[in-house]
């Protein structure tokens with residue numbers, strides 16, 4: 001099956017665990033606002049930034065918890081052309097840049113434990129997020145939409161403010177937050193898609209498969225690293241996330257709450 005074609009059956013299959021996991025569905029008021037044509041430009045800028053932030057967060061987790069200095073600089077360098085495009089209006093061949101996947105030679109220690117698996121999963125996730133970034137960027141260019149500065153929504157910062165400040169709980173909570181953001185993105189793409197033009201509709205549906213996998217990868221890593229039952233830790237953050245989605249929010253963004 002091609003990247004863009006996701007049948008209704010597969011879509012339901014992908015969304016079932018997402019809906020089971022999240023504490024609330026996207027409110028109709030958000031969909032109504034987000035589907036307005038005069039919001040599309042801002043929404044696409046925000047989406048573009050979200051894809052980059054998804055790749056950056058994975059890179060920062062790897063840098064903080066797994067990689068040697070040298071390995072980390074390889075990973076951070078991979079992001080530079082995308083950051084140039086997003087923040088500095090630069091022009092780069094992003095199709096080529098996404099393929100510059102760093103070849104990380106794992107240390108013996110990394111090979112032996114969860115760190116090695118985290119490298120593999122996070123590099124694959126980054127590759128996919130950078131591909132999504134490139135896709136959003138191409139759609140914006142076709143539509144002659146420039147990348148203007150746009151404030152981030154409260155969503156990620158608020159979620160991260162609920163991460164505990166001692167290890168290994170910090171890492172476990174950050175991974176759960178990563179899973180929540182991926183799950184919400186997936187749920188929103190599916191909720192918004194039917195209200196968009198056919199190009200965006202197809203594109204958003206095409207993203208479901210990878211975002212659903214990212215959600216599971218984050219939770220699996222959290223579970224593996226914790227080595228204990230983390231359902232209470234998950235539930236605590238699920239409730240925080242649902243609170244952000246169902247409460248009034250002053251700014252309309254991809255992950256914002258109920259429009260004021």
Ligand SMILES: [Fe+2]
Pocket residue numbers: 051054128129132211
């Ligand atoms: Fe993505």
Ligand SMILES: [Fe+2]
Pocket residue numbers: 054129182210211214
């Ligand atoms: Fe993702």
